[in-house]
Amino acid sequence: xxxxxxxxxxxxxxxxxxxxxxxxxxxxxxxxxxxxxxxxxxxxxxxxxxxxxxxxxxxxxxxxxxxxxxxxxxxxxxxxxxxxxxxxxxxxxxxxxxxxxxxxxxxxxxxxxxxxxxxxxxxxxxxxxxxxxxxxxxxxxxxxxxxxxxxxxxxxxxxxxxxxxxxxxxxxxxxxxxxxxxxxxxxxxxxxxxxxxxxxxxxxxxx
Amino acid sequence: xxxxxxxxxxxxxxxxxxxxxxxxxxxxxxxxxxxxxxxxxxxxxxxxxxxxxxxxxxxxxxxxxxxxxxxxxx
Numbered sequence: 001x002x003x004x005x006x007x008x009x010x011x012x013x014x015x016x017x018x019x020x021x022x023x024x025x026x027x028x029x030x031x032x033x034x035x036x037x038x039x040x041x042x043x044x045x046x047x048x049x050x051x052x053x054x055x056x057x058x059x060x061x062x063x064x065x066x067x068x069x070x071x072x073x074x075x076x077x078x079x080x081x082x083x084x085x086x087x088x089x090x091x092x093x094x095x096x097x098x099x100x101x102x103x104x105x106x107x108x109x110x111x112x113x114x115x116x117x118x119x120x121x122x123x124x125x126x127x128x129x130x131x132x133x134x135x136x137x138x139x140x141x142x143x144x145x146x147x148x149x150x151x152x153x154x155x156x157x158x159x160x161x162x163x164x165x166x167x168x169x170x171x172x173x174x175x176x177x178x179x180x181x182x183x184x185x186x187x188x189x190x191x192x193x194x195x196x197x198x199x200x201x202x203x204x205x206x207x
Numbered sequence: 208x209x210x211x212x213x214x215x216x217x218x219x220x221x222x223x224x225x226x227x228x229x230x231x232x233x234x235x236x237x238x239x240x241x242x243x244x245x246x247x248x249x250x251x252x253x254x255x256x257x258x259x260x261x262x263x264x265x266x267x268x269x270x271x272x273x274x275x276x277x278x279x280x281x
Contacts, residue, residue, distance in 0.1 A: 070240055073246070083241075129247055130252070147269060152273065153273075163266065163270030164267060
């Protein structure tokens with residue numbers, strides 16, 4: 001299997017925020033944290049475009065490169081995950097990420113910066129699959145249930161595609177050929193333009 | 208006899224002093240290497256029983272179901 005990727009079709013996204021809601025609901029994401037957001041360019045003007053943005057699970061992920069405690073790892077399916085027990089909440093990954101994916105819960109009166117939280121491609125984390133600890137820290141592990149991310153599966157217009165990159169690229173190619181426009185895939189050059197690179201896989205692990 | 212005693216005393220002192228040594232209490236980070244807990248494969252659970260092919264088939268079917276052109280023609 002090739003690596004897992006997200007693809008957002010700006011021609012189809014209707015800014016319904018269904019993906020955002022699905023993600024919040026699926027993982028019981030706390031207030032102030034949005035693992036997925038819908039960004040609208042040229043809002044209100046003719047030809048405005050909306051794009052659903054979250055962690056793109058980059059080939060050469062900048063968050064992995066800058067993390068001072070090396071809490072990131074990449075699974076064999078190309079999903080970038082992190083260990084919250086190691087995260088010190090420094091925020092370097094937030095500044096490094098071109099998509100603004102890493103989120104920090106702002107608990108308390110003084111806006112304390114907690115452990116980083118981000119999209120997991122619905123693949124949980126290093127805790128035991130579908131355990132209570134995994135759900136509490138990372139949300140539901142749909143991948144271990146043989147399902148795709150909730151945001152992509154819930155998308156009503158199928159603007160947001162998620163899954164095996166070969167398959168979703170084929171779906172998109174077919175779509176562009178049928179409609180004859182909108183071949184630009186937002187964010188793919190930034191996320192997947194560089195060769196695959198990642199931290200050494202954890203032993204006996206996903207990666 | 209004295210030499211044996213001195214060597215034994217020196218060895219004993221070294222062992223006693225070594226006990227006073229403070230062990231590092233923070234993690235030693237190795238640059239560029241994942242430092243966290245190991246993770247399991249998504250097919251390594253009760254549902255898929257370590258059957259990677261079965262997991263991949265299920266994911267592939269789910270991924271292909273996102274293509275409504277294919278669904279419409281079926």
